[in-house]
Amino acid sequence: MSKIQLHDKTFVKSIPHEEICREIKRVAECINRDYAGKRPVLLGVLNGCFMFAAELLKNLEIECEISFVKLSSYQGTNSTGVVREVLGLTESIAGRDVIIIEDIVDTGYTMQNMLETLGTREPASIQIASLFLKPARLQVPVDVKYSVFTIPDRFIVGFGLDYDGLGRNLPDIYDVEE
Numbered sequence: 411m412s413k414i415q416l417h418d419k420t421f422v423k424s425i426p427h428e429e430i431c432r433e434i435k436r437v438a439e440c441i442n443r444d445y446a447g448k449r450p451v452l453l454g455v456l457n458g459c460f461m462f463a464a465e466l467l468k469n470l471e472i473e474c475e476i477s478f479v480k481l482s483s484y485q486g487t488n489s490t491g492v493v494r495e496v497l498g499l500t501e502s503i504a505g506r507d508v509i510i511i512e513d514i515v516d517t518g519y520t521m522q523n524m525l526e527t528l529g530t531r532e533p534a535s536i537q538i539a540s541l542f543l544k545p546a547r548l549q550v551p552v553d554v555k556y557s558v559f560t561i562p563d564r565f566i567v568g569f570g571l572d573y574d575g576l577g578r579n580l581p582d583i584y585d586v587e588e
Contacts, residue, residue, distance in 0.1 A: 414584060416576040421567055421584035425559070430541075430569055430583065431465060433558045437539060438469030440556060441509065449473040450507040452539075453499065453528075455520070456480040457578065458513030461570035462541040462558075466511065476511075477501055481520055504532045509556070513570050514542040518552040525552075542566070 412423050441450075449472070454463040456478050467476065479499050508528060515521055521538055528536055539556035546563040565586040567577035577584070 416567060416573045419573060420587040422587050423582050424585040425583035427581040434465045435469045437556045437558050438466055442471050445472045445507065448507055450509050451503055452476040452509050452511050454478045454511040458570045459511045462513055463511045503528065505534050508533045508536045510536065510538045512538060512540040515540045515552055515554055516544050516547045518548045518550040521552045522550045
């Protein structure tokens with residue numbers, strides 16, 4: 411499908427599934443190299459990261475563990491700027507290397523909040539892996555070490571990202587049609 415309708419918006423395919431998987435594999439190779447001989451904890455941010463996390467894990471050759479937290483800062487197509495923790499981390503990360511797995515870094519508020527919260531749990535290190543990074547939207551400085559795609563300020567759905575609950579299941583990425 412080159413165009414889809416979700417709620418009141420039309421979306422146009424912009425990144426095919428094959429390209430997404432190829433680029434995730436590229437990032438996984440960097441993580442494999444950087445964490446050789448280590449056992450990081452991957453910390454996925456639900457709901458949006460689930461497809462990215464699954465594809466990333468399939469390409470990791472290092473020993474690793476995975477856990478999930480659920481945070482929310484979106485309403486419709488806009489970030490509210492307010493992060494609320496819905497489901498938190500219960501495992502200890504003290505002395506562990508942590509890689510946050512995020513679907514999209516937009517304003518940076520969610521990642522800033524996570525970095526501050528996780529930092530109090532005394533991890534050895536914290537890095538961010540994000541499927542998408544929107545530098546033009548950043549409101550706070552956030553260092554995303556492993557970015558799969560850097561995109562302009564546009565609203566996208568698919569591969570785990572949604573528009574008011576719809577579109578997460580799409581294997582491709584779609585841009586909102588203006």
